[in-house]
Amino acid sequence: DISPLLKDPVAFRTLIDLLEDHVRASFPKIDFIVGLDSRGFLVGTPLAQRLGIGFVPVRKKGKLPGATESISYSLEYGKAELEIQSDAVEPGQKVVIVDDLLATGGTMRAACELLKRLKAEILECLVIIELKALKGSEKLNSIPFHSLLQYD
Numbered sequence: 001d002i003s004p005l006l007k008d009p010v011a012f013r014t015l016i017d018l019l020e021d022h023v024r025a026s027f028p029k030i031d032f033i034v035g036l037d038s039r040g041f042l043v044g045t046p047l048a049q050r051l052g053i054g055f056v057p058v059r060k061k062g063k064l065p066g067a068t069e070s071i072s073y074s075l076e077y078g079k080a081e082l083e084i085q086s087d088a089v090e091p092g093q094k095v096v097i098v099d100d101l102l103a104t105g106g107t108m109r110a111a112c113e114l115l116k117r118l119k120a121e122i123l124e125c126l127v128i129i130e131l132k133a134l135k136g137s138e139k140l141n142s143i144p145f146h147s148l149l150q151y152d
Helices: 003-007 009-026 039-051 106-117 136-140
Strands: 032-036 054-060 068-075 078-085 094-102 121-131 145-151
Touching: 003 009, 009 039, 009 121, 009 145, 032 039, 032 106, 039 054, 039 094, 068 106, 078 106, 094 106, 106 121, 106 136, 121 136
Parallel strands: 032 054, 032 094, 094 121, 121 145
Antiparallel strands: 054 078, 068 078
């Protein structure tokens, strides 16, 4: 739960500083930060703004206007669907996908599949917290992955 982090402006600014430092050091050229609904929006938008690049949302089904690409995926408690606008990124554009937490990896994997359909180059999946015991990063099929905090 990142709620305490969001309530503390100094801690939140420090989080965005850490994410910005990581992305700048790792990727000299990046076109977009892609944030996952909904907590990925909370860190993705200020991160994109700091980097001077655009932000692209990946949303739950039915929330985006216009033509979309969608994907259905399994969760530990059922099924879900994600969407991205069909014109959100151009082929070959470089993106980093952000979210608050990686648990089983289903949502992040689905987002990666959507971006692959649009022919984006996924530089990395980036999260604040990783629950290592659930082995979610293994579902990312060799896409680079980084987490700031890891818990067993």
